[in-house]
Amino acid sequence: MSQIKQKIAVLVSGGVDSSVSLALLKEQGHDVTAYYMKIWLEDELQFLGECPWEEDLEYVRAVCKQLDVELHIVPFQKEYWDRVVSYTIDSVKQGLTPNPDMMCNARVKFGAFYEYLEKQGESYDKIATGHYAQTDQTPPKGYDMAGEVDGITYLKMSPDPIKDQTYFLSQLTQAQVSKALFPIGGYPKEEVRRLAEKFNLPNASRKDSQGICFLGKIPFDEFVKFHLGVRPGKFIEEGTGKDLGEHEGFWYYTIGQRKGIRLSGGPWYVTSEDIEKNEVYLAHGDVYTSEATDTFIVTQLNWIHGTQPEKTNLRVKVRHGEKLYRATLIWKPDFQTEVKLEGKDQGIAAGQFAVFYDGDTCLGGGVIK
Numbered sequence: 001m002s003q004i005k006q007k008i009a010v011l012v013s014g015g016v017d018s019s020v021s022l023a024l025l026k027e028q029g030h031d032v033t034a035y036y037m038k039i040w041l042e043d044e045l046q047f048l049g050e051c052p053w054e055e056d057l058e059y060v061r062a063v064c065k066q067l068d069v070e071l072h073i074v075p076f077q078k079e080y081w082d083r084v085v086s087y088t089i090d091s092v093k094q095g096l097t098p099n100p101d102m103m104c105n106a107r108v109k110f111g112a113f114y115e116y117l118e119k120q121g122e123s124y125d126k127i128a129t130g131h132y133a134q135t136d137q138t139p140p141k142g143y144d145m146a147g148e149v150d151g152i153t154y155l156k157m158s159p160d161p162i163k164d165q166t167y168f169l170s171q172l173t174q175a176q177v178s179k180a181l182f183p184i185g186g187y188p189k190e191e192v193r194r195l196a197e198k199f200n201l202p203n204a205s206r207k208d209s210q211g212i213c214f215l216g217k218i219p220f221d222e223f224v225k226f227h228l229g230v231r232p233g234k235f236i237e238e239g240t241g242k243d244l245g246e247h248e249g250f251w252y253y254t255i256g257q258r259k260g261i262r263l264s265g266g267p268w269y270v271t272s273e274d275i276e277k278n279e280v281y282l283a284h285g286d287v288y289t290s291e292a293t294d295t296f297i298v299t300q301l302n303w304i305h306g307t308q309p310e311k312t313n314l315r316v317k318v319r320h321g322e323k324l325y326r327a328t329l330i331w332k333p334d335f336q337t338e339v340k341l342e343g344k345d346q347g348i349a350a351g352q353f354a355v356f357y358d359g360d361t362c363l364g365g366g367v368i369k
Contacts, residue, residue: 006125007031008181009117011109012063012071014056015209016196017130019063021183023199025128026067033124034071036060037113039080062202076112083107089227095275096351097254099168105131106171110180126181131165132158133362134185135177139305140358152305153178155362160188166362167320170355174306221260224251233278235263238271244282253280256347269346292344298354299336301366315357316341318348318368324357335366 008025012018012034025032036057057073064071084103091098109129117124134156155177158164172180184192196204228251235244245263247253250273252260257270261282269288272281303309308331316327316339326342339354348368355365 003028003030005029005031007123008033008126008128009122009124010034010069010128011113011130012036012060013130013209014059014063014203014206015130016201016203016206017132017184017192017208019059019130019201019203020192020195020199021128021130022063022069023067023201024183024195026069027199032069032128034060034064034069035113036071036073037076037108038073039076039108059203059206066200066202074113074116076108076116079108079112080104083112091351092224092251093228094351095250095273097349098351099353101168102171102353105169106173106176110172110176114176114179127179128181128183130184131169131182132160132163132185132189133166133169133182134158135180135182140361151178155304156185157357157360157362158185161322163189164322165320166357167317167353167355167365170304170353170362170365171302172304173302174304177304221252224249231278233280235261235268236279236281238281238283238287244268247280250275250278250280255349288346292346293348294341294344296339296348296354297332297336297369298339298366299334299369301335301337301364303364304362305364309356309358309363311358314363316365317355317357318345318352327356329356336369337366 008030010018010022010025010032012022013036022032022034061071063069084100084107087103088098088100110127114127117127135153136156137151137153139152139154153174155166155169155172157166169177169180184195187195193204225248228249231249232246233248233250235247236242237244253270253273255270255272258267261268261270263282265284267285268282269285270280271283271288273279274281301308312329312331314327314329315324317324325345328340328342330338330340332338350368352368353365354368356363
């Protein structure tokens with residue numbers, strides 16, 4: 001059975017995943033147009049003295065030329081600043097743990113970009129990205145079949161649990177998910193690499209990006225220092241009140257953090273912060289383990305298929321990665337829920353996102369309070 005030819009906009013980054021997505025859709029005979037979002041932060045570039053995104057754009061151009069795909073480079077610096085960067089700075093200033101990639105997807109890639117296409121009078125059947133995720137209209141087990149009747153689109157996990165990116169897509173709306181297309185979502189990473197070689201893509205052997213969406217190769221601490229500067233404060237030992245030394249500002253640390261604490265006698269972990277006093281509290285690994293928690297409140301809930309799930313026994317991720325906890329939810333007023341984990345987790349911090357799953361279906365999530 002042949003596929004129906006669709007008109008598809010493909011967001012490309014210069015990485016292997018988005019490039020293979022473009023190549024697959026082109027091979028399948030779809031009418032594809034590539035878009036590269038220019039999100040370079042001019043102030044940061046002046047600070048660094050170089051442009052770490054030039055290489056990305058070179059690869060994008062090379063891939064599109066090889067595949068004979070039209071490429072549009074669109075400026076999104078203002079949208080990124082307004083919808084992602086300012087959120088990140090404000091969160092850090094409040095002592096919260098932000099997730100810029102979460103906002104990048106919901107507010108820009110599947111938000112501002114949609115708005116841009118509408119303003120340009122461009123109409124596409126789907127918007128494709130290189131995320132490891134899947135969509136279909138099959139509801140989780142035990143649900144009614146409304147999705148198949150009413151056209152509800154469900155967000156499903158990738159079969160590659162390490163690469164699965166549904167966590168970062170959990171703030172999308174039903175309208176956004178129904179328009180989204182993830183061509184490599186059903187493949188493990190090794191197969192995507194093999195496909196890149198099959199298509200002889202110029203970036204087939206390029207390493208995966210590890211940075212935050214809008215920062216590229218800029219270290220997060222350098223970004224924070226540029227915007228918030230240095231404010232010396234004290235490291236305090238949890239429980240004893242002992243002065244352990246000096247730090248450059250509470251905003252460089254998050255609950256559960258171990259790396260970057262340059263003190264002897266470690267390993268040390270961040271347990272809490274006093275924002276007004278600019279104090280960061282630390283504990284040794286053995287003490288920190290005993291302070292893991294199993295109960296927390298999640299607010300600002302977003303349910304991808306539009307309604308709060310009837311089930312209260314679900315699975316939850318409290319950060320990107322393979323780890324899924326079984327959990328019981330107790331619904332609260334004002335779009336909040338209390339979450340009780342089967343097990344304890346270290347490093348749960350205000351501002352992080354908790355994302356809920358029923359089987360392999362990502363239902364949505366919210367912000368840990």
